[in-house]
Amino acid sequence: MADKEETGGRVMVRTITDLARLAGVSPGTVSRALAGKSLVNAKTREKIEAIAREHGFRPNQMASGLRRQKTGVIGVIIPLGHDSRQQISDGFFMTLLGYLADELTREGYDLMLRRVVPENDADWLDRFIGSGMIDGVIVIGQSDQFERIEEVADGYRPMVVWGNHTEGQRHCVVGTDNRLGGRLAAERLIAAGAKDLAFLGDTTAIEFAARFAGAKDVAQRLGVTITALPTHLSPERASEEIALHLAQNAGRIDGIFAATDTLAALCLTQLRLLGISVPETIKLVGFDDLPIASQTVPSLTTVRQDIAAGARGLVELLLRRLAGQETESLILPPQLIMRHSA
Known part of the structure; x- marks a missing residue:
């Protein structure tokens, strides 16, 4: 382009x-x-x-002019550099977007949503903030675009990102302590008796990499093995990949940490098709605590991130930055939710 x-x-x-x-x-x-x-x-x-x-x-000449003549619109952009076939209909995106819409409406703003594939548009973020249509922007997920977001943050203030916080980063972020969440997941699997763990997810995504790193911390400390099994988030690819992973590792792994509840639910389906019982043969832990987590059979043990509090934090920090204030990143504590899959 x-x-x-x-x-x-x-x-x-x-x-x-x-x-x-x-x-x-x-x-x-x-x-x-x-x-x-x-x-x-x-x-x-x-x-x-x-x-x-x-x-x-x-x-940011258009955006600068815009700040003098407000539009009343906040841009929300979802970069999918790590998985271009993932859809906005993903349960996590829909849950967070719902809360964001509520918060922005309460503050008198409309929401403009964009899904982008960065490999097809190198200027995906510059183009949006300079479009003349928004007062500020919320980026949902860092994907594999951390450096691009950092560069834009140097010259554009009204931006807040949902994602993983790294010491010394320049952009303002709201998100869960993903590494701690990974530790909680691995500790639960091991406490339930699992000795050979697998992680389902794409570790090129920063948040997932942190979750896997946390699980590895615990596995190494307790002398347990854990293997990353690369898995995409688009449902059709994920189902195929999970089926292949299970076929190749049948009889070896006895505990699975899925990077999201969506992947965990797809994993449950594949395990059921193979006649593998959960939690008797394989223990399973998800991440997010989406509504689906309590609806599966068996219900999912998962690591909860407070998505509603995250949405409130994103909007509050963005409004403060629009007002010219300095802001710190907001790191939310994860919580293990015990159900029946582990």
């Missing part, structure tokens, strides 16, 4: 990414240079400023 246009031989610079390509630097360097950050050396900053003047570019 083209990121710039030419008019009469002149390159049109519309985003920080366009300017970065002309200057031969990263978008983050452009953001920091235009913001006057001392981290960028004087020569590079002067070069970037000169190119910006030549092309009449001002960072």
